[in-house]
Amino acid sequence: METSRQIQRQPAWIMLASEFGESTLNEKGSGEFDPTFVITKLGAKVNRVIVSGLVERLELRETSNGSQMYQGQLRDPSGLHYFSVGEYASESMREFVVQLLDKVDSGEPVLLSMTAKARWYQTDEGAVYTSLRPEEAAIVTRERYASWLVRACAATLERLDQHQKSLNCEPTKEAMLKEGIRPEMVDGILSAQTHYGQIDTEGYRLNVMQALDIAEGKMAAATTAPPTLKLLDPDSGDDADASAGGEDLQAVILECIQAMDNGEGVDFESLVRNLAARGFTREQSEAELDTMSDDGILHEPRFGWFKIVA
Template identity: 40%
Template structure:
């Protein structure tokens, strides 16, 4: 028998993303080749083939498919809403067994914080509505420190996408135009597709999600918004086309890959650094944010003026932020 010369699909990185940005997506993109990966395109122009998400496991229930097999459908809540996911026999016996155990543990009433690396997809209901869903490759129970760390990292990633989106506001949807505006070439395809499909996007709602997430990372309990009602995932979930959907389960959550769900701790210093950077990014990218505004926002989140002053000095010394004029700061341009 001759060996197959079928090209192996390149493994896509797992994107840290909140449910709000992901669940609002109604656009996909896939190359012409049979084995090209499929991407969900968010309103901020992020192309997501695989996602790294985390949150509180709210439900995980068995469901019999048309083929007589059992699949598990669940919901995972983060600060902005719900992710919907499903685990079927196409994802392997080990993951099915893990889903069954998680469902049993959930019935005991103990809260479960879960992190997963998952493939993304859109599906259309009978009434024509478009919904998002996740197909986990790996899942693991995490502690509050790991969840806080994920919140900080995902907030930073989201703020970068917000900043990029604001840089192209009002510009023609064109790769070269976006590059001239300062967007990295690797990001322009998704941003052009998003602009043509969604139009101009109000980024303020995503900034509020970032602020809420940083508050939770600091230990504050905030009420999350009501989720969009989501129908059951269609039976053909098991028959998704595309070879990239059949890649083996990754080991990156356990062996130090780009989406490692390691148990390192998000310290108060980490959260303060992320909070200062987020506050600065919400302001004018040229003029920056004044010191009094930064300190006031940080004090509202429980940080002292002295700690904030020290952290600002450290960020300036590390060339993370810069003082454009006395008492005014912005994200470093160099």
Template identity: 30%
Template structure:
């Protein structure tokens, strides 16, 4: 039996949901077991895939380069950080000329602030400059996947129950805001393009 870890599927998720995914967990006690972020719509994510507008880059490192990038999608902002252990991603952020559309695959990271709040960011594995059509297809596909997760959420599966436990407030849990965000993203796309027949992108 091979000891090599299998490559996890990169989940498509909008920024508004990703930034709420503050709970992380492992499903094994093994040292190299993957760490998952629990999406509020009831799915685990070891890797995520998103496309948006890179609006800003900044070297926030002190002793060495450590690049921050901000990527905006229709629902909010992703924050990603790349340093010496992500040389390709760091190089892209160093040389980028915002604004530009980018496609990013990376791993969720959480950290607690001095005030006790949990912030969520991305450690990018790859950053690729893309065109508007690629961004549009990602919006359509991500809205579709979000709505599919919400449909499965009602079936009260394992991760849906975990989401209610960790994100619920006194037994009440409003996942409908993610449905609204997905539908709003589609409406914004139609308003921008005047084109309602954008084809979903093939799986990555």
């Protein structure tokens, strides 16, 4: 008789958005029940993660098979996490996200902490993007958020130290263990070195500095909206004309994306804020973005980000 295999619950990493979001390497065992990992540039093998931040966007969408899914963005000082809650989620999680949507739609700023499963997907063009599937979530106070930031920074600095140690030894398991690298980091670091090669860690250190500043009380930095672009001449009278029809709105959207796209597209909220500064309502902007996507003028390389189709 075949014995059943016990599924081991994977530990959760505490991680800032930049480290998780920049990951393009994944690993899955050959067994049916083997866990899937996202491997970061610093060598963390992430199956589950604890994240926290400001809910920047949350909306209900219908999938291609007709089911409903809530998709959202969670911002911490280093960047954005993308998460989704669908019919596969527990009843308590689905009930929670419905209540959360009401708060977000009312304009109430919400700080959220969640434990989530790491997910990734690859586009037809080969680009890899990460996302989260929440297991548990709770609204937190600024004090709890500040405490999480301190823990996340300490964890990031520890991984940076492990990465630095790995540069001083041969790329073998034995050499890394002898160098003092933690056993649970060795396999991930070896895989990361092979996949990512030499990496620049300065950005992660800057993220830690900014997060610690926020944890010390500069909370405004966690919720600051991106600056708006001044695309049109205010003396030209173009603002009034631009608000008059979809064709002009389309031109402004294209100009915004061209000005703001650093290669990965432009996120929905940044576009809406800039378009609002030009006199367009959120409803107008969202409708036009949907139309431009349907017409093949824009595409979403990942949820909530827009690029101009070449």
